[in-house]
Amino acid sequence: MNQFEQYRRRFIGGALAAAGAALVPGVMLIEVAHSRAPEEGVSSKHRWGLLIDTTKCATGCNECVTACNTENGLSGKTGLQDSQWIRKVELTNNKTGATHSLPMMCQHCEHPPCVDVCPTGASFKRADGIVLVDRHICIGCRYCMMACPYKARSLVHEDLNDTQLAHMPRGKGCVESCTLCMHKVDRGDGTTACAEACPEKAIVFGDLNDPGCEIAQRLATYASKEVRADLGLNTGVRYTGI
């Protein structure tokens, strides 16, 4: 082996070592960032959902919205670019003039269009039916916002300036929506912030799969409705009285 060859080999060896050293921290970080698989810890035995009685929901009352904003660290601002995870929709029947008021949020579909269109799998549905956005792999393409029939999603348009809460990480440039207060569900609160806050108890949280649960019993007794039932999405949020 001549001197040049030796030099060349040393150079290649050095370059490989440098590349390796540069890559190792990244590989290690991937290990650290590896989050819990969606199936872990939650079970498809449950199907969490909400039942909303629109006959109890009062026009002008915004308690559920305020509670959601407080619980999840949202600003509560309602500009064109602000996040709104839940909103009150006021309805007027075009023929009769009858009015209804109801809260609208992510409907936690069994077949969510947002999950279908997401190019990275950031939009996903947990085994227990809660539809979420994985903020680690959301690229902010907003295709889910185009696909959602309920306009339930928002993009974080600007810096959050440390307004985030420990249990509800958010991210500039990522899409977000109602998580069905999964942090509360996971720690066994058995309710959501909106349901807790409603003075009329118009929002009932529960397990659609558990026949002993209030929500399942009510659904078995009274006529209820899915919004845009024609789309066949089998929503986890149901409405009565409309």
Next chain:
Amino acid sequence: MYIVNRELEGNSKGYWALLGGLGALILLGLFAAYNMEHHGHVITGMNNQIVWGLPHVFAVFLIVAASGALNVASVAGVFGKKAYKPLAPLSALLAIALLIGGLAVLMLDLGRADRAIITAWKVNPKSVFSWNVVLYSGFLGFAAAYLWTMMDKTVKPLYPYAAYGAFVWRLILTTGTGLIFGFLVARQAYGTGLLALMFIIYSLLYGTAVYVLVLMTAYLGGQRPLGADVMRRLKNMLLIFIAASFYATLVYHLTNLYYAKEWEFERFILLDGGLYTVLFWVGQVIIGYAIPFVLMALPGTRDNRNMIALSSVLIVLGALAQMYVTIIGGQAFPLELFPGFTEKSSFFDGEIHAYTPSHWEWMLGIGGMAISFAMVAFAVKILRILPESLADEVADPHAKK
């Protein structure tokens, strides 16, 4: 006479001014992307109602035009029309350049552009966007292979495979682009497979128009002869594609008009949608279809190449108007959650959504176009893309062999 392809000399002041101008536009586009990344989308006009804005108008136009730009090459390689063979290398080059420009805009507009690469390994087989990652890269591969087999005689046996592969792929690609919207189930403007076919037809018109403009600019700037025969053929293609595009638009709106549930949406686009109505009738139909059709069909103007150039410019303007109406108009019309009810909320339910693009969005979109044209300008100087002459006596007898 034989066709000889040669690099453009590209030493004129005009060439460097063109390249410099395009470079400046690219820098402005990148500056806009940086600001959108730094401050967030708050500096754009896009919002939680109009989630895709002006950057998408430019991006989808470029991507659709990319597949259409390949059409000229396909006429030679797939349909065996020899007259188009000398025109083919520019066609494949333009297809590649337009796609890259469009993709650049799309990627730089992401809320988290730094994470775009995630789409490469996190694949969702149900997502049209996920398919498009494969379709776009495949198209670049096929178009590049096609260009290679055209320019390198040693791989000539592979030419037909590349030609057919690129042709089939481009149809699949534009199907995928149309279905980005076609598979959106809930919105009144979308949710129809017809959009896939419409986008394919539109692509033929837009891509050919851009091709004509680039070809004429290159031959005028490069002081190379460009014969009437070539121009006549391209003009005839444009005429057919205008008619086809108009027909596709007609079928789309007639279908909607037949469904009572779509009347409100059609009324919005066709009658009282303000800017969207104006852009549809004046932009897409009159500027994009009617005027260029008349200019290229009437005996007084049809043989005038300035009129063909003007028509191509009008077609491109009409194309941008069409994309604006399709993409932004489709979002501006509110989602109908409760048919039969008037809806009102703090999240703008039941009302026409407002959108005013910011200068950042214009900069990003135009920057993407500049990327495409700078790539072409650069490539024709370093590669043997353009025939030295496309004069009738060179190009025409070639056709009759």
